[in-house]
Structure formats: structure tokens, C-alpha cells
Amino acid sequence: MPLLLNEEYFKGVLVQRDIDLLSHEAAHRWWGGGLVQTATLKDRWLSEGFAQYSSLLYVGHSLGRERMLEKLRENVQGYLGLDPSEDVPMNSGQWGGSAVDILYHKGSYVLHMLRFVLGDDLFFDTMRAFAQEHYNGLASIDDFQDVAERVGGEDLDWFFDEWIRGTGVPSYRVQDFYMVGDNGAWSAKVRAFQDSTFDMPVEVTFLTEGGDMTGRMRVDSTVSEHIFPLGSRPLSFSFDQDDWILKRDLVYQFPIKSLQAEPSDGGILLSWEKSEGG
Known part of the structure; x- marks a missing residue:
């Protein structure tokens, strides 16, 4: 027997529950599974963190900025709850265990912070330039940093050392x-x-x-x-x-x-x- 879903149900229930997964997987057409491939296992942030932040951007577009920020805060709670011994750098190459919280959720928040550091225009220019320059090719985190520094016009070692190559968060x-x-x-x-x-x-x-x-x-x-x-x-x-x-x-x-x-x-x-x- 077919299940009939009205528009209100679709927008209120299915979107709230499934939009994260669907938009995340769609974003892999660009990051990690389509246009830009990761060079090594240590570069998986370029796949999962980028796809997760793209998913959040879609949430912001479809449900509003406040909902996007709510999801960003909600998602990162798992990372903040990790035991310090489980926290590893984003470029560790580790998979499984705490990797979802680190690569997906801390990873998407790190992109959000880079957006703040660069400003909206330079951040999205960076993302476009990175996709264009590594179209159908392999890319590393160092490649992304090079693009961000060139487009943003500033040295970003301090940012990548703290948030990609380092661990922890401030209080x-x-x-x-x-x-x-x-x-x-x-x-x-x-x-x-x-x-x-x-x-x-x-x-x-x-x-x-x-x-x-x-x-x-x-x-x-x-x-x-x-x-x-x-x-x-x-x-x-x-x-x-x-x-x-x-x-x-x-x-x-x-x-x-x-x-x-x-x-x-x-x-x-x-x-x-x-x-x-x-």
C-alpha cells in the first residue's frame, strides 16, 4: 500500500531527519568522491569535513542560518565529549573510533572558522579555486592550504597548525x-x-x-x-x-x-x- 506524504510532512519530518545524510552524500560529488579526490588517507578531512560543511550550508540555504548554526553546535558535541586520549590531529590518517567526530564534525567546524578568518568572499573564492585547480585530480591538505593562502593573501600556518595538525580546543x-x-x-x-x-x-x-x-x-x-x-x-x-x-x-x-x-x-x-x- 503506498504511503502518501503531504508537503508539510515532507518538509517537517523527512527534511529534519534526512537532509543531513542526503546533502552530505551529494556533496561527495565534489569532495572526496567526485571532482576532487584525496591524495592519501591523511587528507580525508578534504572529503568528510568538506562534505559535512557543504551539508550544513545546504541546511542554511533551505532551513535558515539559525538552523545551520544549531546543527553545527549539536554535531560537534560528540567531539567535545571525547576523552583527550581519543583526540588526534585531523591529518593523522586514523579511521574508525573517534574519526567521525574529528573528521566530520570538528572538521566542518574548522572550515566554519576558516570562513570567519578569511571572510565570506575570500572563503568561497578559495573553495571554488581549490575545486577548479584540482578538478578530477588528487589533492592534499597542504594543497588546500596553499590555495587558501594565495587567495586569502595571508600566511595560514598558525591556523592549520592549531586546527589540522594539532589537537584540543580553547576555553x-x-x-x-x-x-x-x-x-x-x-x-x-x-x-x-x-x-x-x-x-x-x-x-x-x-x-x-x-x-x-x-x-x-x-x-x-x-x-x-x-x-x-x-x-x-x-x-x-x-x-x-x-x-x-x-x-x-x-x-x-x-x-x-x-x-x-x-x-x-x-x-x-x-x-x-x-x-x-x-
Whole structure:
């Protein structure tokens, strides 16, 4: 007896459950099973990570960006739950065991981070150039890095060393200090702590009385600081609000636990540090 599916059922049930698998396998027409073949077993990220991120891009196209980000976060939880002894570099050549969580889910998140580092235009230009230059041929991770560096116009050893050739993810603790000058202009100092020394640009968003303001800071050591000019009084701030960076934990330290007033160029700078748990 045939099963009749109406359009609402198809979009609501089948798409939610099966679109990931179908779009992932379709993406292998480009990555790892069609246009671009992986040179060695150590290059499987170019197949599985690329197909998985292509699948997520299709989710974003068909169901919206928020659903794509939800799937990205959901999928990577298995990787974040691995025992440290199971975590291996993306180019280890290992297959089975933790490989799905590493190559597929961490792998797709790494591409998402590269997109953030390069920006949308240069990222998608990189993907197109890589597919065109290795059309019907073999490619390695080093080949992809070469294309990304040439198209992006910057050295990316730091990125590939951390996320492809290395293991682990950062955890962050962040504090913000607000200051106002004698001209009434506000600024914020954001301080980020990590136990490791992952090097990543991070987006910081402030809600102020004059509207939203977004900037970037480089977090590349155990303690990193950056001062953002705000213009008007800040109300709140977010560190990596859109989850561009794969991380294990993010802890905000507040509310006020100390207040300081310092003379500065004929005015007074007010700053306060927020304590954890507020």
C-alpha cells in the first residue's frame, strides 16, 4: 500500500531527519568522491569535513542560518565529549573510533572558522579555486592550504597548525572594563584568559545606548587584552556571540567587584571589574 506524504510532512519530518545524510552524500560529488579526490588517507578531512560543511550550508540555504548554526553546535558535541586520549590531529590518517567526530564534525567546524578568518568572499573564492585547480585530480591538505593562502593573501600556518595538525580546543574566561574620558566618550577594555595559547581572532559585540557595535580582538596567549572605543555608554557585551570559534567553555566574569578612578589628560577614567557569577 503506498504511503502518501503531504508537503508539510515532507518538509517537517523527512527534511529534519534526512537532509543531513542526503546533502552530505551529494556533496561527495565534489569532495572526496567526485571532482576532487584525496591524495592519501591523511587528507580525508578534504572529503568528510568538506562534505559535512557543504551539508550544513545546504541546511542554511533551505532551513535558515539559525538552523545551520544549531546543527553545527549539536554535531560537534560528540567531539567535545571525547576523552583527550581519543583526540588526534585531523591529518593523522586514523579511521574508525573517534574519526567521525574529528573528521566530520570538528572538521566542518574548522572550515566554519576558516570562513570567519578569511571572510565570506575570500572563503568561497578559495573553495571554488581549490575545486577548479584540482578538478578530477588528487589533492592534499597542504594543497588546500596553499590555495587558501594565495587567495586569502595571508600566511595560514598558525591556523592549520592549531586546527589540522594539532589537537584540543580553547576555553575562555572574559572580563570587561568600561572607561569614560573627560569628553564623555566611552571605551571598553576586554581581557580574555585561556589555559592554552590558541591564536584566533574573536568577535566582540557591545550593546550601547547609541546602538550595537562589533569589533575583533586577537586572542593569542594566556592573557589577551584589547581596547574598543564605544562612543556612548555600554550596557552589555558578548564574546563570540555567533559561535564562530570552536571552544569547550566560555565564562563571563561579572558583576562589579572593584571600581577605579584615574586621572587622564585632564579628565577622569572610570573602570570597573566584574566578578564571576553575577
